[in-house]
Amino acid sequence: MTHTHESRAYDLHAAERDFDRISDALRFLGDHWRDHPDLDAAAREAGLSPHHFQRVFSRWVGLSPKKYVGALAHSAARAAMDDGANTLDASFEAGLSGPGRLHDLFIAHEAVTPGQARSRGAGLSFIWGTAPTPFGPGVFLIAPRGLSALAFADPDLATAMADLTARYPAADYRRDDDEALRWARRIFAGGDGPIPLALYGTPWQRQVWRALLNIPSGQTVTYRDIAQEVCTPRASRAVGAAVGANPVSWLIPCHRVLASDGRLTGYHWGVNRKRAMLAYEAVTA
Structure with a gap:
């Protein structure tokens, strides 16, 4: 029992110390993310070795320092394009060398190109359909790479579809209830191995x-x-x-x-x- 108490006390002190260091690192990255600082620079700000900093930062923030900087750059580029900027201007706003880097950034964060994101999904194609499930009428949204959404038609189908299509309203949506039924059987009645998912999120x-x-x-x-x-x-x-x-x-x-x-x-x-x-x-x- 004494050993447990001592371990907990140590964990609390370590957590407090790590918070101060990570807070300093977050401030540093927030101020300098456009320069895309490397791991060594951020670790020095936190007063830790690069290896230790990588581990502590990832545990606290849920992302590696590199991915955190990428998320900040992506948010800035996204906001710029939402305000009408072209891909070149959005690249510079994100501190990137050009549209090629911006393309990689958007693929990593949204699984779509900058042009598709700017056009609110124009050029993306989804199949959607309804099919019965053990939990009521299901609505399935299917991308070429896998299942993007499984919702339920409550209170009605129009409401469910408005919810599903809000992220990319300009995408192409083709209805195919037979395809939806094939996915429903695969998911709920046992099918051919793991279900591939095509997720679009941060x-x-x-x-x-x-x-x-x-x-x-x-x-x-x-x-x-x-x-x-x-x-x-x-x-x-x-x-x-x-x-x-x-x-x-x-x-x-x-x-x-x-x-x-x-x-x-x-x-x-x-x-x-x-x-x-x-x-x-x-x-x-």
């Missing part, structure tokens, strides 16, 4: 969604548990936002995340459906 969202995939069927965790896994327990609110933005119901199991007091809260497709999913998993387990 690095932080994808980090949280990957953590959701680690929750075993029939088990539940809290938002705080997920926050502790991807960053720090104090990030529970940010984790909640990322969980709420999950576009793929059931397969990315955000229904297994509960409030700290065990309540069934915060499910995008309704608490009743969340309860049904958990009961379904408990029975099949």
